[in-house]
Each structure stands twice: as structure tokens, then as C-alpha cells.
Amino acid sequence: MMTHSGTSPTAAYRDGNVLRWATAYTASASGDVVFFLTLSWAVTRVAGPAQVGAVLAVGAIPRAVLMLFGGVIADRYGPRRVVIGSDFARCVIIACAAALMQFAGAGLPTLYVVALVFGVIDALFMPAVGALSGRLTDAGQLGRVQGLRVLAVRVSNAVGPLMAAIVLTAAGAAAGFGLAGLLFSLSFGLLLAVRLNWGQTAERSTRSPLGDLRDGLRYLRGNRQLARLVVVVGLSELCFSGPVGIGLVLLTAERQWSPAILGWALSVFSIGGAATGILLTVLARVPRAGFALVGALTVTAVLVGGLGQVATAGALIVGSAVLGAISGAAMAIGNALLQRTTEPRYLGRVGSVTSLCTLGLSPLLYPATALVAAAWGTGVFFAGCALVCLLAAVAAATAKALRDADL
Template sequence: MPGRFWLFFGARTVSMLGNAFGPIALAFGVLALPGTTPATLGVVLAAQGIPQLALLLFGGVIGDRFPRYRVLVVAELVSCLAYAALAAMLLSGWAPLPVLCAAAFVAGAASALLLPSLTGTVKELVPADNLQRANGQLRLGTNSARVSGLLAAGATVAWLGPGVALAVDAATYLVAAGLLSLLRLPGAVRTERRNLVGDLQVGWHEVSTRRWLLATVAAAGVINAASAAGLGVLGPVFARDRLGGAFAWSMVLGGYAVGMLAGVVVAIRFKPRRPLQAALLFLPALALPLIALGTSAALPLVVLSAVCAGIATDIFGVLWDTLMQTEVPAEALSRVSSYEYLIALSLKPAGAVFAGYVAAGLGPAAGLLLFGGLILFATAGALVAPAVRNHTPRPLGVQQ
């Protein structure tokens, strides 16, 4: 791999370490403030999540207009400032809710700026025939950082406090920005200059004319919503009531993380003739933990099912990223990625809210089976779509 790829690898790994610190430190930090309630935390998290979705398309336009590595540098620096401000408020004890929300809003906006440029930057860094290996190595680094970051974040919050943990988070973004600034990649060549609406229209055209892409991302939206409802809401409830509590649930999440690491190792070497169809065939495994929980399986079986889901997640992710980089023109890749993220993530909040009503009406076990069934249904729907079923991949050595 080129030396610049390893700079990018280091930046993403360090940044993901910070991402693992952020949610834990922010949640415990806000809840520890005088007079706060779970509703207060919900408001702060909403202030972070809303701009992340609302500004994604704008982030895609920026990523296609300017050198992507510079966009990433700016996004990391903005994240650094936002989390440094949150750390300062928690450490000082002066943390008015509007100011907390403002800092969280900036952090969410930085994420919207960063995400659409990631896939395109990888395409600029490595030769086409090394894209799958590069995507796998990146996920290996970021997954390892996520696991170690979660462990370190919990210890830091417990021993030093959430303010210190958020300060560490801010520092990781600063380090990542420094590494990214050394890439010195050229900017994308733009043959036409359009206004924001025109750029968005071109991006949507690139998405809508690739029916295989649209069908897969639509299925991902349903799968992400069902996973958010099952693993994010109903799973912890079921673990508390039936599996023994937080320790049992941590074993399930740990199994998922181990599976993701194993999935990357498999994905680096897996060279299917039709990668889109192969990637989708792994997605039913995401329903396994929900089905295992819903049928009151023993904890070891639930953990094993989570391992399988983690393996499937990263095999799909590596194959999908490589397909996007090969099939989508470089000059539109950030805009296409922004539509991809927007569609794939837009139903997650609704899924989490809906899970509460399902739990009240059907019970956690039946709800888990329902959401597991939704994952299977969405995957089958994508696989039988003619555009997906008949998709023939572009050779890895041929890029648009």
C-alpha cells in the first residue's frame, strides 16, 4: 500500500478511538450535571443527531467540490473544537443546556461533513485492484480502535470523570487532523460548476440511475431501523429481564465486536464473482441475534449469533465500499455517499421510537422476532429486485 494510505489508516484509527469515547463520556457527563434527567440527555443527543442527518447532502456537495482530504481535516478540527467545548463545560461545572446543545450540534455537523468524503478518499489513495484489501485493512483498524476505545472510555469515565474522557476525545480528533493534513492529495476535476441544488440533482441522478444501489440502500434503511430497535432498545430490556443484566448484554455486544474483526479478515481474501449479490447474502445473519433473543435461547447461543452478525456486517461493508468505489464516478462519489448515508440512516430514530410501542404492545420477545423478520424481509426484497439480481460488476481494475 502507498505510504499515504497508512497516514489515512492512522488518522481513521485514531479518530475512531475518539468516536468510541464520545457517546459514553457525553451520556454520563450530562447525567451527572445538577438537575439533569434522561430527558435532558435526549435533548442533547437530538441536537447532535439532527444536523448529522440534515446536513449530509451538503457534506456530499462539499466533498465533491473541494479536495476531500482537506474536507476531512476541517471536519476533524471542528469535531475537536466541539468536544473540547463539551469537556470544558463538564470540567468547569458550567453547562447550560442551550450551550451543551450548541456544542453537540457542531459535533453532529462535523460528522455530516466527514462521512461522505471517506469512501472517495480511499479511492484516491490506492490503485483499483487494491481497493478491497484497503477497505478491509481500514475496517480492521477502526474496529480494533472501537473495541479498545469502548474499554478505555469506561475506565476513564469511572476513574477520571467524563470531562477528562471528552478531553481525550477532542485530542484524538486533533491528532487525526494532523495526519490527514499530510496527505496532499489533488482535488477532484470538475468540468462544470453548479449551484447547490444543481449539484444535489446530479448526485441524485447518479443514485437513481443505478437501481441496484437504490434497492440495496433502501433495504439497508429498513435493516438499520430494525437493528436499532432490536439491539438498541429491546435487546437491553430483554437482557435485563431474562439474561441477567448488563454483564450478559456486554457479552453479546462483545461477541458482535469480535465477529466484526473476524469478518474483516475474511473480507480481505473473499473475491466473489458477483460481489453485490454475495454481500447481500450475508445480511440475513444480522437477524440471528434478534431471533436468538426472541426465542429465549441460552446466552452462549445468543453470543454466537452476535459473532455471526458481526462477521456478516463487515464482509458486507468491505464488499459494498469496494463496489461503490469501482462503480460510481470519482467526481460524484461524495454526493452519492451522502445520499447513501441519508437513506440508510434516516429510519433509525423511527425504529428506536417504534420499538418502545412494540415492547408495550407485544412484549420484548415478540418484538425482537418481529424486527428480526423485518431484516430477513428487507434482504430478500433487495435480492429479488431485478437490478440487483442481474447486476454485473465492473472489473476492479476499471474505474469511472
């Protein structure tokens, strides 16, 4: 973090403040994975598999509808305060769910309520946690911070399902919700010790929340490079916020490969991304970061398109590992450039737009994923994802200021 005397900032991977945030983010992301797997498992046991999609949709709709206002709240009250408050609220709702499952034999209506409330809280949490990562240290460390964020996401995606499977098998849904609550509690405790960079404080708004939202959208429209970055990041992460994972499930079923092959493919995808996160965390700078972003997105498009055409399990596993690494690089560089280009007082609102395009709207793509795969095969679905990634690469390549950007 930059000191008042103007000395060089501590490298992000040696900054205790950043490392507390990274650990908290890993715990929170792992809690998310455990929660959604537990919720799906509980719905299946209570009402059958047909109800899982409906329950998840009940949580996804308020998350998408309220996401932009979540960004407004993060900018009005500060991302740290909103993240801590929403993490605490998640602890409470999960503890209630665990208690109801254990002692009251909660049924389907309770699970609908849990999903709905969690979706509302997520609409506050997601923009705030994105804004917080851009307010932890000096702007020159943003590449490293985003490397840590990619590492946290991919570690959570690898470890979360394993933890959930062990607990659900051994003790059931109440224990699964309890584990998710424990992870959120760990995140909450660590976030209490996280501090914002003193040099990136934002002025308190005097406008109404709707006025703040309009101001944020005007700011975004008035900054062409930033608007282009939002498009690039939104497109590049759209397929990787869930649909590609569903596509891998459908692909292994179509090829009649065993569940173990699917497990390996998903695991090495996370491991590849984690390795990239570590690399970007230790790099002092990313020269020609914009050009690297274009290259990573282009290679990602080629890899994700090729993944739908693989004929052997070995090729699927190798391709998933490489895809995880390259897509992780695109994710980290794109988000670092986005946060470096955004004024601190707009980080929540700008982040809410990208979150809406990815985490907010991606659940709507799940039915489309299954329909496309059923009608034309999974190869066509992966080709569609490749086209989306290629559009992101073109959007980045055709903006000179973005193409020539450094980190």
C-alpha cells in the first residue's frame, strides 16, 4: 500500500491487507459453491430434480434485477461496509437454513425463500466485492490483485465441490448449509481487518439512489475506453461464469465418458487458472497488457471451439487445463484494466454492469445451453462460446487506447 511519504507500495502478494482480502474472498467464493450445491441437493431430496431449476431461478431473478442498484449502494456507502454487511447477512440466512433443515424438516417453500433472500443479498455483495478489490492498494498493483482474485476463484471451484460432497454424503443438507455458513463467517471475520487504500477515498453522494445510477451510466457512456472495456470483460466472462461448465457435463455425456473424466476436466480447468493467477500475482508489470488481452481472448476462442470437437478423453483434459490457464489470464488482465480505468467513486456502479452481464444473466443461458446441445450437439454450443470470445477479442483489438494499454 502507498505510504504517506510516497514510498513504493508493498507488492500485493506481500501486503497483509491484500492477503487478508484474498483469503476472505477465497472463503466467500468457496461458501458460494458449497451453498448452491447444498441447495440443489436439498431440493432434489425434498421435491425431486425437476424443481432444482425453478429454485435456482428464484434466486437468480432478484440478483439480476437488483444488481445495478447494488453497485449504487457500494459507491454510496463504501464497498468495504457493504461487503461486510452482506457477508454477515449471508451468515444469518445460512444459519437459519441449516437450523430449519436440522430441526424443522424444512420443505420446498423454505428453500424457495432461502434462494430468494440469498439472491437479493448477492445483488449487493457482487458489485461491492468487485469494487473492494480495486480499493485495497496502489493502482500499480491491480494486476497482482486480480491475479490473486483469479487464484481465489479457481481454488474455490476446485475445492468447494469436494468439501460439499464430503459433508453432504456424511451428514446431509443441514451440515452442508452449516459448512457454507462457516466459510462465510471466516470471510466476515477477515474482512473486518481489511482496510481501504487511503489515497482512493470517494466523495459521499448527495443525490438519490436513482440519480446515482443515472450518473454512473452517464459516466460509462462518456468514457469510450471504459465502455469498450465493459463490453470486452462482459463478453469474455459470459460463457465462463457457468455455461462452459454445463457444456462440459453435456459433452462427457454425449461422448459416453465416465464421470471421472468430467471430474478431471473440471479440476484441471481450475488448476490451470490457479497457475495463471499465481504467475500474474508475482509479475511486477504486464507490458502491453491490452495486446496480451487480445491475444488471450483470441486463443481462448480457438480453445473453447476446439474443446467441442475433441474425440478422446485425454484431449479433453489437456484442452481444459490450457483453456483454464488462458481464460484466467484474460479474466485477470481485463478486470485489472477495467479497475485502473475507472474512477474509484464509480467502481461499484461500473462493476455492477459487468457483473450483470456475467453472473447476473448467465443463469438465463443454462436452458439455452441444454437446448442447443440437444438440438445440434455440444460442438455447436462450444462454437457459439468461441464466437462470443472472438467478439470480445475484436472489441479489444479495435480500440487503440485499449490495445496499447499497460499494467
